[in-house]
Every structure is written in C-alpha cells, then in structure tokens.
Amino acid sequence: MQFSYYFGYKYRLTFAAKPDMVCPSSGNQNFMKSVVKAQQAEDSAETGAQQIRDAIREAIVERRLSPGTKLSESDVGNLFNVSRTLARAALQALSYEGLVSVEKNRGAFVAYPSPDEARQIFAARRLVEPGILREAAARITPADIAQLRQLLLEEGRLMSERGQTARRAEIKASGDFHLMLAEISGNAIMLRFMEELVARSSLVIALYGQSTASSCGHSEHGDIIAAIENDDLDRACQLMLHHIAHIEADLDLRERKSLGLKEAFEL
Amino acid sequence: MQFSYYFGYKYRLTFAAKPDMVCPSSGNQNFMKSVVKAQQAEDSAETGAQQIRDAIREAIVERRLSPGTKLSESDVGNLFNVSRTLARAALQALSYEGLVSVEKNRGAFVAYPSPDEARQIFAARRLVEPGILREAAARITPADIAQLRQLLLEEGRLMSERGQTARRAEIKASGDFHLMLAEISGNAIMLRFMEELVARSSLVIALYGQSTASSCGHSEHGDIIAAIENDDLDRACQLMLHHIAHIEADLDLRERKSLGLKEAFEL
C-alpha cells in the first residue's frame, strides 16, 4: 500500500509459512542452545505464535522488512495461514522486543526508531558490551574461541560474495559475533538483552546507515578475539568500544522530519 | 491447590479488579513519565490487557503473589471480569518480562527463579548499574537529587511503620531508587531493562531472602546519593556494587530441589 517493499515481505512470508524449514541455512544458528535450554527446554515445540514471531523477527533483522512497513493482523494471519489471534500474539511479542510498534486501533508497524532511540540503543550497547566481554573472557574455552573464529571466517566469506542473500547472511553473522560473546558469558538474561539490542541496531542501521559497506568492520571482530586470547582484557574492551563507536559513526542521525513539507521542493 | 498463598492471590485480584484505583498510594509513582512519554505517549488509555498485566505485575513485585502460584487464564479472566483472551494476553506479556513462566498446554505460573537464574539476575545488575549510575551522574539536576532524597525519606518512613501494606510499599520504594537512577540516565531502553531486573530481583528475594529485615540497606542508598553530590563517581559506583552485593549476600542460593524427595522425611 504505502511501501513497495511489500513484495519482498510477501515473498518472505510465503517462504516462511512452511514451519518445518525454519533454520535451513549454515550450521551456526543454534549456538545459544546451551544457555537457553536451561530456561525453557521443556517442550521444544514452539507454539504457533512463536514461530511466526521468529519468522518476522528474522525478516526484520535481515532487512527484508523495512522500518515503517505496516503489518496488519489480517495480512500476517493470511500469509501464515493462521487466524488473527496468532498473528496478533506474534506482533505483540515483537512489540515487547521493540521491533514493531503497535498503535492502538491503528495497527502494527515495523519499528521506525527515532534518532534519539538510535542513540539510546548504542549507548546501551556501549554500557553493557564491555561488561559482557569481561564476563565472557573469564569463562571462555578454546572451543569457544574456535567457534568465534569460525564465525569470523563465515562472515568474511559472505562479505566477498555478491547478492542479496549473501548480504543478509552477512548482516546476521556480524550480529551473531556479539551475541556469541553474550552466550559465552553464561548469562541468559544478558544474552536476551543483547539479542534485543542487536536486532534493534539492525533496524537503526537500515534507517540511518550511510556507507553501503558492511555493517560491522570485519577486522575489528578479529582484533577483539586476538586481544582476548592475549589476556589483554582492557585492550579488548577498548577495541569493543571503538568498534561500537565505529558502527555508530557510520550513521547519519540528523532528524529528518519526513521532509515532506516545502523543504522537499523549495530547495 | 498446591500453595496456600492462593487466598492472598484471590484477595489481591478482587481488590485489583477495580481499575480506577490502580495507584492510590504516595505521589512518586509516575516519575518515569518523562522518558516513557516519548515512546508511547500516543493514546494514554491503556488497552485492557495492559491494565491487567500491570496489576498482576504489581502484585508479584510486592509479593502478594508467591512464586509458583498458578495463574490460570479463566481465573484471571474471571477475577478481572474480562475474557480469557485478555487474561491470556496479560500473562503472555508478563512472561516476556520473566515474571511468569507459561508452560505449553499447562498454564502460567508466577516465576520461580532457580538459584542460577537468581545469580544471573544479580550479575546483570552488577554489570549495568554502575554504568547507569555514571550516565545518571552526568545528567543529574538538583531537582533530581531532591526527588531522590524525597524517595529516601519516604522509604525511611515506611521502614519504621508496621503492617503488611507498609512493608509492601517499602519494597516498592526500595526498588524505585534504582529505577529512578535509570530514569535520570535518560536512556529509556536501560530503564526498561532495569525495571525487569528490579522486578525479578523482588521475586528472588521473596524466594531466597533470609533476613526478615528490609530488602535494601536503606542507608546505602543515601550514601550513594551523597557520593554523587560530591562528584565522586568512582566511590558512587563502588558503593553501588557493594550495595548489590549486600542484597545478594542476604540470599541463601543453595539448591533446594523442592525438598519433596526422601530428604524431606528421612532427616
């Protein structure tokens, strides 16, 4: 209706409507089992709403759904072949994560973070990621480091590839680095918080990112791992802060108030 | 059925079912408006599910609802005079905050954090609260300090009083101190996170707290404010860490595996 991205959305949802192929891609997707299992572990089978939520979240994080896109309950329900009840539940869930904003009697939209929200998201990351890094470094095992390195490799490989799907996978891998550190820290609560922050960061970058280049400086991730291996925690934290600052520096967070008024033409 | 606390629960819900008297107590309840308003502010009128969610959350945080209490959808719906749909939505919402755990096809229960979860909650607080403190100190105004002091006064007053309601209000006020710092920091995301952590801390203390005394050392709050006023940030952070450690030290986090097995009788 208002966004031509709607077709990308439709495509995605058609694909995601087959619930059996939720995560068919490369193998490092489920690395957070070890912490999460302690928390739910019970039935493994996700309830319908959760599957829909996960599918939509993935679509948002991988930027197949653009900020501002309307997600009407009926549309979502139809596309997943479920009732509005489940669609609504999924959208509500996403609103708690800050990925969609539901406005009373108006509907749900892919979140459109304001510049101020964007700043707060990165401020939060600067606040928590060094701490997570320290916790992670204290508990990290050689196996963990190997897995981190593997993730890096994958990221690099995707970086060199061309095409939309590679770009999307790269975005995901880049975020997964930060998530994996949180996972290693062994704190499920911080992991969940980081998931939220990384997901919302993706939205912010989609909105305000300037460089067409990758979202994360790839080499910086490697440097951080190296510093951890050298037991140079202070340096690792410093690098992490620089890394976050680097991402943020690529944003143009000036308020652009829809530029729909006269300025758009009277320039 | 399994918990005699059920009567307390019923009592509470009967009381809370009158939506007009949600917050009749002392005046400092809505201090987080200034940040939150930017985020929702739109319609002010909460949807029914949100009201129920807030009421139940308050009941949990103030420990009128004990961990493990079953919250069946029909019961909640009946007590608030709404349909199961709304009750369900409220319970789902609370599960995202970690205050209730919903088990598939079995129902919702007031969360019963494991000792490990408890440790993670406090680890998270140690990780973020110093950072929040630093942010808050950088932006704090004399008016903020006055408000903090007022909160302290209120807390002290309630501490000397007797009775259940005073105790509950004291619990709330004690948490509000930490929340107010987050609010002053100006970061709505961190504020929301802290709300979750404080709420879950209340659950943990209810479960594992030993001392019958107050949950928070009252004087420690005052010391932190003083350190902030003296621009001694390092000391303020140190005090904050000590304060959190102090709360945690009052817990008995030994795994008591429902003590239902033989040990309970073969002692």
Add this chain to the structure above:
DNA sequence: ACGCAAAAAATCGTATGCAATTTAGCTACT
C-alpha cells in the same frame, strides 16, 4: 473544481466456542 460531510470499508479490541492436550478420578486386575 474544491472542500466538507456522511456513508462505506477496513482494521482493531474483545468475547465466545470448539478441538486438543493435560490432569484427575475411577474401575479393574494382579
């Protein structure tokens, strides 16, 4: 033609109903 008002369509908020799963109670059998 343009703007405004009223009707129509679309969409959301909530309640109710039915199928599926879990829990309990009861009978029968060892």
Add this chain to the structure above:
DNA sequence: AGTAGCTAAATTGCATACGATTTTTTGCGT
C-alpha cells in the same frame, strides 16, 4: 492393597464472530 489402564473433567490452543474505532471513499454544495 496397590497399581495399571481407561474415562471424564478441567484447561489450554486456536479460530471465528461481533462491536468499536479508524480510514477511505462517495456525494453534495458552493
């Protein structure tokens, strides 16, 4: 008497239905 197995009750998962609110369209008057 104790336990296994089966049936019935309770509870959740999900879909459908209806009233309320918002948005769009239509029609009229100027």
